Amino acid sequence: MTARQLANGSTERTRENDQRKRWNVPSAEQATDRALLQLAGISKRFSNGLVALEGVDLSVGPGEFVTLLGPSGCGKSTLLRVIAGLASPSNGRFDWPQSNHDGDGKPGRSLGFVFQEPTLLPWRTVADNVYLPLQLAGKRKGDVQDRIVEALAQVGLSRFVDAYPRELSGGMKMRVSIARALLTNPHVLLMDEPFAALDEITRTKLNNDLLELFARKHLTVIFVTHSVYESVFLSSRIVVMSARPGRVSAEIAIDVPYPRAEEYRMSPTYNDCCRRVSDALRRAMAETPFVSD
Amino acid sequence: MVRRSKYVALAEVLPPFIVGVAMLAVWEAACRVFAVPSYLFPAPSAIAHSIVVDVPGLMRALWSTLRVALIALGLATAIGSLVAFLFVQNKLIERCFFPYAVILQVTPIVAIAPLIIILVKNTQIALIICATIIAIFPIISNTTIGLRSIDAGHQDLFAINHATRWHNLVLLRIPSALPFFFAGLRIASGLSLIGAVVAEFVAGTGGQSAGLAYEILQAGFQLDIPRMFAGLFLITVTGIALFLVMVGFSKLALGRWHDSEMERENG
Ligand SMILES: Nc1ncnc2c1ncn2[C@@H]1O[C@H](COP(=O)(O)OP(=O)(O)OP(=O)(O)O)[C@@H](O)[C@H]1O
């Protein structure tokens, strides 16, 4: 945490001047920690020949809040799926050095994933949907009832415990999905545009909640968003990606200490960071060979 | 809300009911005005009379046919679902056996019923086999499709939570397949009755366990046309009842969650 407390707000490295394997470079934010997750030269080619990722190097240290930012279709979701072990890379090395994962490289139960779609089971009530990961882990519903209720209260859905997903709005479904991912007490949380369907006020509230949780539970978060503002508010590091094929275009560290509150949103540092990230994003878009869809 | 849905139900039932009554009235009137003899084309009143005259006989026949149909439906459901489970376990199994399921489906039951009746000594069992063969295909094909059409996102969700094979089956595959299964069950319920009736026609056996088809055949030989119509009427009513029961099951199981069972909210 202290390592991030640099006064100059943000530091930027473009990929061109950083071709070395990143975890070998003792950078500011990783000076003390070993990497939690290492990706080296990850490529992903789908069976239809589309190259979604090419040569992605990424290292995530414990306690980092890394955001993937980039144009639609640049492979953010694909990268997250590779990290989660849901898709296998066609090329490259990929490792969780610290976790005692099973043989085939899957991390332990400590991984939470909020998918881009709510992926609620339509035949289960909201409470039962949230209960699902615990059920799959062999927990009895009676033993975790309180936690379920609490998790739903946290996302403001106390009144909808017994509702079915089809009775909820898009944003409400997404909040159920977030509650479900948080309930398992993951160490690493992967979130794919979790707040995209929410109104500004709810989004701000959940941003704050997420940061509070991030600090309290010592989470490591890998987050996907389209919003520059959101990424700057939340992240300790922003990975800007460009499309076709998806690759890392720039990495920007946001060296503002947590906890971050409303004052941070108003601060000149925040504005400055937003501008830098926007510029980096614009450059990433320009790298895209043709106009993104 | 409750009053509204009752009103909606009434609005759904009333028009076809009125049409039915009107048609019966026209039929009755035509028969009387043109003095059609009842051995050519009986009036509704004559049909009703022939039902009332022999309620116990017809009911016994009806029960006999219905029993065959219900047992066949049960067997078709059990065997069909089992076959569907085997099919989704292994693509090779499906590739090997699905064509034969199709052959079973496209072969007219009238053509194979005599063979089965010759091969199987016990007529009741032969009837049940015929009806099962005709009812099983929609169960197999629908359940197979259902067990296969699992949302990719749901699969990811289960994978990320390290779900066991058993949990995958019970908590994901089977619930996903239910809407498809019930659609198949509705079709199968009608087919099982058709299978039972057709097989009875072919077997043509009377006695204690004579079914409605036999009653219709006998009535035909005796030129008791109203009784033929009475048998036909009872078969139709049974078919509708069977269908409605399946709809009820489906509502019970899918109730609040599936779109097919939800009333659209418009204004
Ligand atoms: N299963 C698949 N088969 C083939 N191509 C795929 C598949 N999934 C994704 N793609 C392609 O891979 C590319 C990256 O997709 P991905 O979903 O990772 O984008 P994204 O960055 O998450 O976009 P968005 O911001 O719109 O969610 C896209 O061009 C998409 O068409």
Ligand SMILES: [Mg+2]
């Ligand atoms: Mg995506």
